Amino acid sequence: MESRWPVQDAKQRLSELLRRAVDEGPQIVTKHGEELAVVIDIVHYRELLGVELPADFKLALTHGAGSDEFSDILDEIVAEREHDLPRDIDLVDHG
CATH class of the missing domain: 3.40.1620.10 (YefM-like domain)
Incomplete structure (x- = not known):
């Protein structure tokens, strides 16, 4: 409107x-x-x-992507993040 x-x-x-x-x-x-x-x-x-427009998470949330499209977007995000996790953390005390 x-x-x-x-x-x-x-x-x-x-x-x-x-x-x-x-x-x-x-x-x-x-x-x-x-x-x-x-x-x-x-x-x-x-x-x-x-x-x-490239498919992106915010667009899917704000413009109601169909469930298959939304699922594909989430799968892409998870696939990208799998290479980042888990991360090694250095627990050296600097104090």
Whole structure:
């Protein structure tokens, strides 16, 4: 749902404006009643540019990836982390 925000409101409530752009869709910023700008989430922006987004964990959480896609993303993260764990810890007392 598109909403309109006078510039002053947009400045004072920027966090809400950004949240609503992600959750609800484009948000129009106005100045003296004239449309000035539109705030859209990064996914829609990149779609407009024709830029393909890499799969990432945050995107899956915030944009409701299907369960198979989400599972694949988690599997990738686990596979990457397996090489990092366990780590040797040096327990030398420096005191």
